[in-house]
Amino acid sequence: MKEFIGVIEKLSKKIQRQINLMEVCGTHTVSIFRHGIRSLIPSNIKLLSGPGCPVCVTPIEDVDRMLYISKQPDVILTTFGDMMRVPGSNGSLYKAKAEGADIRMVYSPLDALKIAENNKNKRIVFFAVGFETTSPLIAGTLFEADRKNIENFYIYSVHKLVPPALEVLVNTEELKLDGFILPGHVSTIIGSKVYEFIPLQYKKACVITGFDADDILHAIAMLLKQISDNEPKVEIQYKDAVKPDGNPKAIEFINRYFEPADSNWRGIGIIPKSGLKLKEKYAYRDAQKIFSISGIKVREPQGCKCGLVLRGVKLPTECPLFAKICTPENPVGACMVSSEGSCAAYYKYGRS
Ligand code: SF4
Numbered sequence: 001m002k003e004f005i006g007v008i009e010k011l012s013k014k015i016q017r018q019i020n021l022m023e024v025c026g027t028h029t030v031s032i033f034r035h036g037i038r039s040l041i042p043s044n045i046k047l048l049s050g051p052g053c054p055v056c057v058t059p060i061e062d063v064d065r066m067l068y069i070s071k072q073p074d075v076i077l078t079t080f081g082d083m084m085r086v087p088g089s090n091g092s093l094y095k096a097k098a099e100g101a102d103i104r105m106v107y108s109p110l111d112a113l114k115i116a117e118n119n120k121n122k123r124i125v126f127f128a129v130g131f132e133t134t135s136p137l138i139a140g141t142l143f144e145a146d147r148k149n150i151e152n153f154y155i156y157s158v159h160k161l162v163p164p165a166l167e168v169l170v171n172t173e174e175l176k177l178d179g180f181i182l183p184g185h186v187s188t189i190i191g192s193k194v195y196e197f198i199p200l201q202y203k204k205a206c207v208i209t210g211f212d213a214d215d216i217l218h219a220i221a222m223l224l225k226q227i228s229d230n231e232p233k234v235e236i237q238y239k240d241a242v243k244p245d246g247n248p249k250a251i252e253f254i255n256r257y258f259e260p261a262d263s264n265w266r267g268i269g270i271i272p273k274s275g276l277k278l279k280e281k282y283a284y285r286d287a288q289k290i291f292s293i294s295g296i297k298v299r300e301p302q303g304c305k306c307g308l309v310l311r312g313v314k315l316p317t318e319c320p321l322f323a324k325i326c327t328p329e330n331p332v333g334a335c336m337v338s339s340e341g342s343c344a345a346y347y348k349y350g351r352s
Pocket of ligand 1: 303304305306307309316319320321322323326327331332333334335336343
């Protein structure tokens with residue numbers, strides 16, 4: 001660890017200006033806090049947290065649509081635990097469950113498929129949230145559903161793709177980014193080549209890294225070296241897990257069931273081709289097609305700055321509701337719900 005800190009200090013002195021680096025992975029956000037990384041590096045290196053938590057970037061309208069679907073006849077709605085607590089315009093899925101809707105928390109989409117298998121007279125909808133790490137698992141579940149001929153299983157996909165969001169962030173003038181600490185888990189699936197447009201078109205440094213303190217400090221040192229030498233490129237620090245082409249089998253499986261589609265990101269808006277929708281030949285599994293959802297009026301929580309936090313433009317502590325009205329026990333916005341959300345991480349580790 002000392003070795004990397006030494007290199008970082010030397011390079012930051014040589015560069016002699018503020019350096020803005022952004023991590024776009026919730027696990028990195030938490031790890032940076034847990035290991036006190038900000039206190040170990042010179043003050044001219046600013047670490048910004050981007051939209052790295054899939055629960056946080058799911059817009060309120062999708063939560064509202066899930067609430068609507070959960071109230072339809074013969075529906076069992078299933079999703080991951082964090083999604084249950086995200087406030088919609090009129091309460092969360094937890095609240096709807098308490099009011100009588102059949103909403104079940106699952107640890108895997110395969111658990112949801114099992115519920116479908118055991119409840120043939122019901123329609124089981126899985127609220128599929130996540131980045132490229134989760135989508136192969138959903139594709140695998142759809143394969144299983146067809147293999148076992150389970151007809152009453154549907155998914156509502158709000159899956160997001162990381163590279164298109166990076167392009168939006170790199171073009172966000174107020175961030176003045178110098179480089180990205182790129183996600184380890186997502187990159188095991190999609191590889192490193194998909195990020196090459198960032199140094200080539202935008203001249204920004206990129207390092208894919210792992211999750212412990214040494215990994216992150218090593219990545220920062222590598223980023224500073226690229227910046228100091230004015231040689232931006234994509235480097236892999238997390239070499240044991242990430243290959244340039246990623247995991248071709250997982251990619252092939254995703255592509256079998258899904259295709260890129262424009263997608264709405266909380267706080268960012270619609271990013272072209274940044275989501276995954278089911279291909280037309282699997283429309284019989286698509287909850288967005290099975291349930292006609294209309295007339296939903298979205299109401300954003302008053303005062304919540306999640307949008308600005310997710311773009312790295314504001315710190316959670318700059319939100320007037322932070323730690324006063326909004327806490328992990330009583331979240332106002334999605335960024336306080338998931339443990340990987342920036343507001344939750346700042347609440348747990350960043351209040352001194
Ligand atoms: Fe939203 Fe709460 Fe974060 Fe403020 S502290 S931005 S209200 S989630």
